[in-house]
Amino acid sequence: MAKTPSRSKTSKSPPKLQRDEALKYYRDMLLIRRFEERAGQLYGMGKIAGFCHLYIGQEAVVTGMQACLKEGDQIVTGYRDHGHMLACDMDAKGVMAELTGRKDGYSKGKGGSMHMFSREKNFFGGHGIVGAQVPIGTGLGFSNKYRGTDNICVTYFGDGAANQGQVYESFNMASLWDLPVVYVIENNQYAMGTSVARASAETELFKRGISFEIEGEEVDGMDVYAVKAAGEKAVKYARSGKGPYILEMKTYRYRGHSMSDPAKYRKREEVDDIRTHHDPIDGLKGRILEQEIATEEELKDLDKEIKELVKEAADFSLDSPEPDPEELWTDVLREVESA
């Protein structure tokens, strides 16, 4: 049977939300939102420097995908990576302290916003070169298969990276060797300032696997439940040894490409429309209240808790000292163990 890409047929949301699940998603998305807002603020204060790419608007993608994974599954992404790290349960304090370039950051202050990792949480970066994480994620999938585990690697990349040659070299090998990789294309509509239509001959990115016999699906990336439903299907497919799967998440970033982007390539009304009608957090909040899963008061308490958590992370990241000067010379090479 020929593999054909399709738009997601999964229903938009289940009829009745489960309380714990709904509140977890709400909480996780809100943590990313508030964290990123705070990061933006610290950037504005000069406490975070360099390039800083915020994930605001795209929270449902990582939150929904993470809900499909199990112990040992790997995650790798590009430089818009703060949300992914929080989703895979990395400590907000360590992430924020890396943003401020301090010793308690995940990379001891030596990586910054775009280059963070956690072996413990199986988060393999945080890569600064557009598309470079795609062969790497494919290689992580290769290592799973080589060792005979049933783990999969979720490899995230954006609509901009989707035009990189190495992505297709990876698709080819992943399909050829049935590697357990789920490629998640986070289509936030703009590669820096260039819209998908201006950069891509085929704008339906879920079809990009056709010539490699990789199934692809378009997903509403602003709906955490739609993400999770599609994610489960893709993850199950890859885990069962059938090979890679492509999910195109239609999503949107509210902020500029990076902090120094005035975002003049799109209209304010476009951003406002998405914010007002498609916001992943407001959308879930509406459903929670409508179905009386939780009260307004409970959600407010949750907001407060998150705010406090993010404030603590920010304070921590400012209190943490700069890395010791000795750290300049460490971690260039690993010591060779004597035989």
Place this chain on the structure above:
Amino acid sequence: MAIDVLMPALSPTMEEGTLARWLKKEGDTISSGDVIAEIETDKATMEVEAVDEGTLAKILVPEGTENVKVNAVIARLAEEGESAEDIDDAPASDDSENTSKAQTEAKNAPETEGDGDDSDEASAEEGASAPPKPDEDSLTDPDVPEGTNFVDTSVRDALRDAMAEEMRRDETVFVMGEEVAEYQGAYKVTRELLQEFGDKRVVDTPITEHGFAGLGVGAAFGGLKPVVEFMTFNFAMQAIDQIINSAAKTLYMSGGQMGCPIVFRGPNGAASRVAAQHSQDYSSWYAHVPGLKVVAPYDAADAKGLLKAAIRDPNPVVFLEHELLYGESFPVPDIEDYVLPIGKARVRRPGADVTLVAHSRMVGFALQAAEKLAEDGIEAEVIDLRSLRPLDTATVIESVKKTNRIVTCEEGWRFMGVGAEICATVVNEAFDYLDAPPTRVHQKDVPLPYAANLEAMSLPGTADIIKAAKQVCYVK
């Protein structure tokens, strides 16, 4: 408590800007994410979004104000339950001044430190800020016991044996590349590996260097030990981003978490009559990069011992072979597990009159030159670098202190090359011992031509080394 709204920096370099317009007025309710003002810098106009929520109690910097410093308080928000009257309207708190002062200091600091950057020696003496150097005394070749049998082996087979031995020893070692399996290797270096280890561990790839180099890096991050063969290093230029940006830098950028034990190997440099795109020497390219080790052996014993070491090394190793050496045979000690240290040069011929430094195929030419020079009464000491990063400068310096003259020999271009690095080191560390300017032998500064006569003119050889050696000895 009132919340200060600060003048944001919109780029890493912004220090001040114009507050062009307020989009909210005093008394307005603000939610986080609301656009509250517009700021202009010399580069762009940008919107300021609120981070906190509350009521806009006081606007402290009116619209149209120019040169507003980053981090100045531009407004105050009243939180829930606070009234605007409670809000202090002092223009700027001490706190924000301290902040911007601290920032300025931080910005200045690296510049002053940067001045001392090229004085490696000075900082080395201080110890604390020196890069870790391998303990050179510990880098010794294993003893070859008396009576050891030496087996004539081609460089090709020595490399193959090294891979096979390491694959037997460690299940996580695998070989991948173009034509490495069924074809038995484009240059037959991986001959019979498929038969012994199967297609799980000897993997034929499509012709996609960028992709499979990156896949190898990912596999190394995932705990395997890939040996990635490039049919030649000329094709690795397609993959150089993954080699440098992903393999070499990630350990550092991850604060030591992400080791990348991978070997990138294949023939490097000129073959024979294959013209410019298939003939480049990449020694200096890779040796330039911290986070990589770069090995370039000459004979079969070194090829074997160093490749085994490279596969065991927890770091990315670029292993530069030479196509024109694959078929040459050398005695290889018949010792179980012959592993050599990476980072130690080998003195191939002792001599007191001039030091010849070479790596890879140029070692052969240097040895031939030394024989010829001896006929004229010049005793050359030939040093085979074996490893370019780390570079065993101690052995070179020690030799120059004895001979007082040095000629570097490389197949690549002179400009910014391996010889340049060695000569600079010699001038730094043995200046007073030199009796002649350090001299370099190298390829001519042109893309390698196809025509037989032009190719021969372009590539360095024994005659060039003899000429250079005589020149530094002031002998005609």
